[in-house]
Every structure is written in structure tokens, then in C-alpha cells.
Amino acid sequence: MLLDYDRLGWLRAALAGFTALVAAFLLLPVIFIVLLSFGSSRWLAFPPPGWTLKWYQELLADPAWIDAALTSARIAAMVAILAVVIGLLASFSLVRGEFRGRQLLRGLLLTPMVLPVVVFAIAIYAFFLRIGLAGTTTGFVIAHTILALPFAIIPIATALEGFDKSIEDAAIVCGASPLQARLRITLPSIRIGIFSAAIFSFLASWDEVVVAIFMASPTLQTLPVKIWGSLRADLSPVVAAASSLLVGLTLALMVVTALLRRRLSR
């Protein structure tokens, strides 16, 4: 009976109540930050004594914030492209290859997701210091691509596993070259996986803090590094404004994802 929604009795009310509480716990901090960003108190008093847009004005008038956001966007876009291309090629091997050590290779390519980021951060930082890539865009893109790769491989490989290869073979039998068949038959069929891979690898770079803290230089800062610096200094409401814009971006991404998925899966 415990798994029958309609026959749970009082337990259902208890579980539903608890679930509602946890949902509130998950949602409240996000709503709270957005409300706070419009509050007029510099000391983040809540409820705010009045409402204002001045933190947004302060944020948008500060070139350091704009620069950081643009840097993040540029790096994350490059990471997404690289991770999807490299991840796509790797996924074909991982899913269809018939060679010894395939499972080992899969494990190896997914390891960056499991290793604590701080270990990778100081390792790549030391390495880049030696070869002169620390504090450069190239360095950022390489390091973030390593971290994003598992998030690109998993959805693409999953989609590829669910794709019936005989359709691709049929195209080849009908005269398409193997490359044509892959580009025109297989890729469109796994586009949801590719699309998820792009979103996940973009976010993996866009939200990445730890590697970025080490890699950043005074002239090259990503948005998380800028926020991190502000948080360590004081709890300025400008951070609330920046955070709210990030929440808005997350919501937009969720909506776009949902819409595109619906459309692509038709």
C-alpha cells in the first residue's frame, strides 16, 4: 500500500506536507535573493525598507562586472563548442568501437567529473604556470573543456546508444558514404543529446569557480571570480543584483531547453 498514492491515507498528507516544505527550502533562497536585489537597504535588511533599482544601475555602470560577464560568456561558448565536437567524436568510439580497454577509456574520460575540482585546479594551475598558460583565455578554455567533457559525453553517448545503427547502415546500402550517413542520418537523430551536451558544457564553464579562482589574473576574470571576490570582501547588494540576473538566465535556459526538447522530439 505504501506505494499506492490513492491508498496512503494520513501518510500521504504527511509526505505531501514534507515535500512541500523541502520544495520551499529549495526555492526560497532563490526568490529571496531576487527580492533582496530590489531592496533599498545596503545592509540587506529584510523585508527591505523600500524598493529600488540602484543596485542594478551600479552593477551595469561598473565595467569590471560587464567585462567579467563577457569574459565568462566568451570562454563558456568556446568550451561548449570544443566539448561537443570532441565529445561527439569520442562518443562514437565509446558506443560503437570494438576494442580492448573501451570501458577503461570511458572511465578515464569521465574521471574529471569525479576527481575533486580543487585537486585538478592546483594541478593545472602549476602546469600552466610552467608552460605560460596561466591567466590566459587559452588556459581557461583548455581547463574548462576538460571539466566539461564528461557532461558532453554522457548525453551524447546515451543518445547514441538509443539510436538504431541499422538506419545508418541502410543509408549506406542505399549509396550514401559513411560520412554522409553519419552527418545526415545519425546526427539529426541524436540532436537532443547534442543539444543537452552543449547546454551542460556551457554551464560547466560558466558556473565554474575553483579552477577560475586559481587561473584568473588581474586582467582576466570570469564572473564567478568577480562574485567570489565580492563575497569575500562584503555582502554588497550589487552581488544580489548580479545573482538575480544569473537566476534569470537559469530560468531562461530551462524554458529554452524545455521548448527545444519538445520541438526536437517531435
Add this chain to the structure above:
Amino acid sequence: MQGNSLRRRSIAGLPAGSGGALPALTLVGLFFIVPVVALLLRSVTDPEPGLQNYAALFGSGTYVRVFLNTFLVAAVVTVVTIIVAFPVAWMLAIMPPALGSIVFGIIILSMWTNLLTRTYAWMVLLQRTGVINRALMGLGIIHEPLPLINNLTGVTIGMVYIMLPFMILPLVGTLRAIDAMTLRAAALCGASPLQAFRRILLPLSLPGIAAGGLMVFVMSLGYFVTPALLGGTSNMMLAEMIAQTVQSLLNWGLGSAAAFVLLVVTMALYAIQLRMVGARRLGGGL
């Protein structure tokens, strides 16, 4: 190609079908394996060859306390996360999809929201003059502000908040896979709800709880951002100590040794988890 384009060919002597993985392998080999191995070598060569960094690490009360604290925090976070996640996953597994999708939406929103944003929210909420303290004082429950931040309480709240989705989502899958018939049968045979829960539902969901719990534990062990911002100096965790040793003290040897310890513990637990869930299913729930 002619005539047998369907047969797998070996490119340049490589095993069939492995060519596509070359770019990924090169990238990961050059910019992941090499730097990590170099770092680990540094722990036994910097400032001079020998094990003195490990001796310093395990011989000092300060560092041993960091290790113990790291395990303590990870354990507390894991236990609280499991206790909170289980009822939610249970409800999500059986509730009507229309209602459930709202809860799922909230979980995804919180999971996708920038990590620093979420941590910042908790910093503001939990501070001495924050909303939570004010509300509790306004209600007359407490008279002095509670110390909710820069201590174990703050880290636990912030970390549980971040880990909940990673526990709830896989658990929903485990619970959905359980046949409701077994529980109906138990009820028909006279089991009380408590008995049915203890002897059937809980044991059947144990693999999911164990796998999710281990993942939360491993992630918590190496977590940097949230403990650094919500924790106190007296209960520093390993990741923060590693970062500080390298960044502020410039003691690369010691930092590398600590990183190696974290790596070994993480990988050992990861290997256990792989055996539990099977390599192929890992990460499948993205």
C-alpha cells in the same frame, strides 16, 4: 570502401573504432593526467626528495584535525541529505505527474542556479542579523541571535541544500522501480504500514540510498566553495586547506601531499560506487 563499406576498418593500425576518441584522449592525457601526476610527484620531491610532506601532514595536530573535520562534515551532510531526500523521493515516485513536475521544476531550478548565488543567499539568510535569526527572535523562540554561520551548522545547511537534488533524483528512479504489488501483498498478509516500510520498502530502496549517499559523501569530501564561505576557521575542510596551502602559503609540497590524500580517498570510494551501480549506469541520469 567498395562493396564492404559496412565492415569496420582499422585506421592507421589503431584498434577498430577507437580513432574518434583520439582528440579526447590527447586532451585528457596532456592536460589532466600529466598535470595531476606531476602534482603527485611534487608531493615527494618538493622542497627535497622524501616523504617529509606526508610526515608533516599526518604528524601535525592541525592537519589531522582538518582530516577529521572533513570526514565529520561529509558524514553529517550525507546523513541529513538521506533523511530529507527519502520522503521527497517517495512522494515524487508515486504522486500524479502534473503535481510532481512542479516539484521537479523547483529541484532543477535550484540545481541549475549558480553555486555562488545559492551560497550567497545562505550567507545573507544565516548571518547574525539575517532573516532567520530575526524571525526566530520576533516569534520569541530565542532571545539572542543563534550562531548559524561560520560553523558546522552553516556548512551543513548550505551543503545539504546543494546535495539534495543529487540524492532525490536517483532515489526517485529506485523507488519507481519497486513493484507496488509487493507492498500490497504485505498489507494483505497483515503487515502494519511500519512493518511494510521496515521490512520491504526500506530494504528494497537500500541500493539507491547507498549509491546516492556514497556519491553525496564523495562530493562533500572534496567540496571547496560552500565550506569556505559558510564554514568557520576552526572547522576548515580539506579542499580549503589545500587551496590555502598552495595559494597563500605557497607550500606546494604540502599542498600536493594533501591533494594526493584527497585523491586516493575519493577514487577508492568512487571505485566502491562503481561496483555498486555498475560502470555503465554511472552518470546515466543526466
